[in-house]
Amino acid sequence: MNLMIKKLLIIVLAFIGVYMAYFTLQTADFYKTIYKNKNGNGTPIVKNKTEYNILLLGFGGIDDNGKVHEGPYLTDSLMIAHIDIKKNTVTLVSLPRDIWVKLPTKTKEVFHSKINSVYQIALNSTNYPAVDIRKPGTADLLAKAVQTITGLPIDNYVAVDFAGFEKAIDSLGGVDVDVQKTFDDYEYPLADKEKELCGKEAEFEQVKKFMEPGFNEEEKKKLFSEKPELEKFFKDITEEPKDAFPCRYEHLHFDKGMTHMDGATALKYVRSRHSLQDGTDFGRGARQQQFVKALKNKLISVGIVTRVFSLMNEVKTHVETDVSIDQMKKFLSEAADAAKYRFIGIHMSDSDYLRSSFSDYGGYILIPRMGEDNWKEVHSVISNAILEITPTPSPMPTRKATPSPQKKK
Known part of the structure; x- marks a missing residue:
């Protein structure tokens, strides 16, 4: 009996050894593909550190067939996850x-950008010689910009493209996502249709010259008068593209209530921003946070360990991060205590801490x-939310009239 137990124990230990070796090889291959070491030495593990700020990025990228998404490195989703492992x-x-x-x-001249363009600027640093990009090809510039806005120093980032x-x-x-309200989006962009003319080749051929600098204004007026x-088509190209090129868009519809979403449906849900019922970038941001919570519940229900190998193989060419292996292990x-974690959501919009303007x-x-450039109030709001402090409402500042857009002469 003792001999049988010893043999069984040897078999079990051998199995565990083979499994751990396989796991190590798979993890090493996965990290070799996705890991972007931003400082050459890896981010050191700080003992007793209990709070982390992880920058989460979503962008178009390139699919498995080599198709480059329009604006491939514009961050369609940008979120900071402040993780407190002590408070859960x-x-x-x-x-x-x-x-x-x-x-x-580099010259101290004033340079501004939309936040969704910053990652792309760093990846194409030669096109922006004036910008002080200390670590080209990384999310370092974006991390600093995010810290400027939020007051949160970024520890690491994780970026995933649409295909991933x-x-x-x-x-x-x-x-499974609990959709909060029924909504329709008639302007969701179709992949591979960004440059389709939708049967309007003849019309486009007549007006395309007026979309480039140096055109003859008199010729334009004469054509549009005749x-x-x-003239309406030309105006729609920039102001109502769905009317100018309807085949470039699809109609999305989501009903209120629990909805099971596959990858393609989920991507549409978190990207949609042209709905009259739940549109704008603000509505999209709220849906993205809601989806993260639903994803947490899914990971708890299936057990991340049971899916880890298939997940790594599926996404390794579509993800990049500077989270080291040691940090990831931590x-x-x-993850075993994921069910204990509470989520706190912070959304900013032009109805509270932001206001609309024009460049x-x-x-x-x-x-x-x-x-x-005055982010002090935003810093305070975020800090109070993390500390779960409810501040006394502050009076709204006196607003100046929003300037009308002006073109440079």
């Missing part, structure tokens, strides 16, 4: 894509309601 809380801070943030420059997001959700068998339908050790070139932007 996760505070999610969503940043609207149109936030106007000041970036450091879809694959991850499908690998988990989909996610063919007013072309975070995974907390010098006429683009729509969001700036702090206290004034451009």
Whole structure:
């Protein structure tokens, strides 16, 4: 009997050894693909550290067929997860894509950008020689910009493209999401249709010259006076693209209530922002936070360990991060207690801490309601939310009239 037990024990230990070796090889291969070491030495593990600020990015990227998404590195989703492993809380801070943030420059000249463009600027640093990009090709510049806005120093980042997001959700068998309100979006962009002319090749051929600098203004006026339908088409191209090129868009519909979503459906749910019922970047940010909570529940129900290998294989070419293996092990050790974590959501919009404005070139932007580059109130709001302090409401500042967009001469 003792001999049989010893043999069984040897078999079990051998199995565990093989499993651990396989796990180590799989993890090493996975990290070799996704790990972006931002400082050359890895981010050191700080003993007794209990709070982390993780920057979560979503962008179009490139799919498995080599198809480049339009604006591939514009961050469609930008969120900070403040994780407190002592209090078992996760505070999610969503940043609207149109936030106007000041970036450091080599010459100290003033340079602003929309927050959703900062990651792309760092990846294409040669196109922005004035911007002080200390670590080109990384999320370092974006992390500093996010700290400017939120007051939160960023420890690490995790970025995933659209294809990786879809694959991850499908690998988990989909996610059940409690849709808060019924909504329709008639302007959701279709993949691979960004440049389709939708049968309007003849009309486009006649007006395309007027979309480039140096066109003849008199020729334009004459054409539009003779063919007013072309003037409307030309105007729709920039102001109502869904009317100019309807085949580039699809109609999305979501009903209120619990909805099971596969990867493709989930991506549409978290990206949609043109709904009259639940649109704008603010509505999208709230849905993205809600989806993260639903994803947490799914991971708890299926057990992340049972899916880890398939998940790594599916997404490794679509994810990048500077979270080291040692740090990841620490975070995974907390995954067993995921059910204990409470979520706190912070949303900023033009109805509270931001206000609408326009840049010098006429683009729509969001700036702090206290004034451009004055993020003190936002810092305080985020800090109080993390500490779970309810502050005394402060009076709204006197608003100046929002300037009309002006083009540079």
